[in-house]
Amino acid sequence: MPSLLKVTNLCKSFKQPSGLFTTREKVAYGPVSFTIEAGQTLAIVGESGSGKSALVRTIAGVLKATSGEIFIKGQPLESLSSQQRCLSLRMIFQDPSSSLNPKMTVGKILNAPLELNTNKNAKERSQKIIETLKLVGLLPDYLAFFPNMLSSVQKHQVAIARAMILDPDIILADEILTTLDISLRFKIVNLLLNIQKIKGTSYIFVAHNMHLVKHMSDQIMVLHQGKIIEKGSTETICEDPQQEQTKYLLLTHQPDYRK
Numbered sequence: 001m002p003s004l005l006k007v008t009n010l011c012k013s014f015k016q017p018s019g020l021f022t023t024r025e026k027v028a029y030g031p032v033s034f035t036i037e038a039g040q041t042l043a044i045v046g047e048s049g050s051g052k053s054a055l056v057r058t059i060a061g062v063l064k065a066t067s068g069e070i071f072i073k074g075q076p077l078e079s080l081s082s083q084q085r086c087l088s089l090r091m092i093f094q095d096p097s098s099s100l101n102p103k104m105t106v107g108k109i110l111n112a113p114l115e116l117n118t119n120k121n122a123k124e125r126s127q128k129i130i131e132t133l134k135l136v137g138l139l140p141d142y143l144a145f146f147p148n149m150l151s152s153v154q155k156h157q158v159a160i161a162r163a164m165i166l167d168p169d170i171i172l173a174d175e176i177l178t179t180l181d182i183s184l185r186f187k188i189v190n191l192l193l194n195i196q197k198i199k200g201t202s203y204i205f206v207a208h209n210m211h212l213v214k215h216m217s218d219q220i221m222v223l224h225q226g227k228i229i230e231k232g233s234t235e236t237i238c239e240d241p242q243q244e245q246t247k248y249l250l251l252t253h254q255p256d257y258r259k
């Protein structure tokens with residue numbers, strides 16, 4: 001049976017000006033290969049500029065890969081319609097304060113993907129919206145709220161609801177916890193773990209905080225200057241890191257780390 005997500009030799013480079021009339025290729029990451037199965041969580045970690053965001057943005061379809069392939073359940077991602085992609089993969093962006101349209105109510109924000117990607121009628125959409133709000137721990141009262149009426153954690157809950165409303169197989173989350181303080185981070189992590197238990201969703205997480213990564217991921221992939229320098233089960237990577245960069249990441253986020 002094919003893997004839920006298979007990434008093969010994926011590369012991304014950007015053209016950058018190097019003189020008045022010349023450009024040069026700047027490699028953001030690659031070649032990168034990995035697989036993820038249903039219900040698993042992969043954490044992508046690495047120092048700033050190592051290519052984490054560019055990688056998840058490519059998988060989400062926001063960036064076009066320079067080379068390499070992405071397969072969902074054995075099918076090339078490019079062969080899927082935009083509707084099929086949305087039903088397979090949804091992205092949660094870094095800062096919900098800027099990714100939620102301030103002019104739309106929570107109800108409209110959650111209705112939009114259903115209207116665009118499903119054949120549900122108004123009643124079915126309304127039921128799905130209420131069910132999804134419940135899944136993320138919000139009451140139906142929030143349907144009429146605008147984003148500026150929500151606390152930062154509630155904005156995260158709505159961003160997660162917007163990603164979950166189509167019941168995707170995979171959620172891509174790019175440093176979604178950085179704007180929250182530590183207790184709220186754990187609230188959101190626990191919410192995501194609970195959703196995973198109920199729905200079997202797979203997550204790909206870009207994260208800096210190794211403590212949270214340890215708490216919620218099954219696999220860790222460490223990027224350094226666009227290359228995978230270490231990859232394995234969370235337990236193995238955290239207990240026996242092989243690379244200096246991995247040890248440094250663990251050291252900076254785990255005061256009790258002694259290796």
Ligand SMILES: Nc1ncnc2c1ncn2[C@@H]1O[C@H](COP(=O)(O)OP(=O)(O)OP(=O)(O)O)[C@@H](O)[C@H]1O
Nearest residue numbers: 014026027028046047048049050051052053054055
């Ligand atoms: N749109 C772009 N145009 C040109 N170069 C880019 C672009 N986006 C990213 N890069 C470059 O690609 C490399 C990887 O960037 P990326 O944002 O993926 O790193 P990151 O690991 O997510 O960093 P951070 O943790 O700071 O978000 C960097 O050198 C960056 O300057």
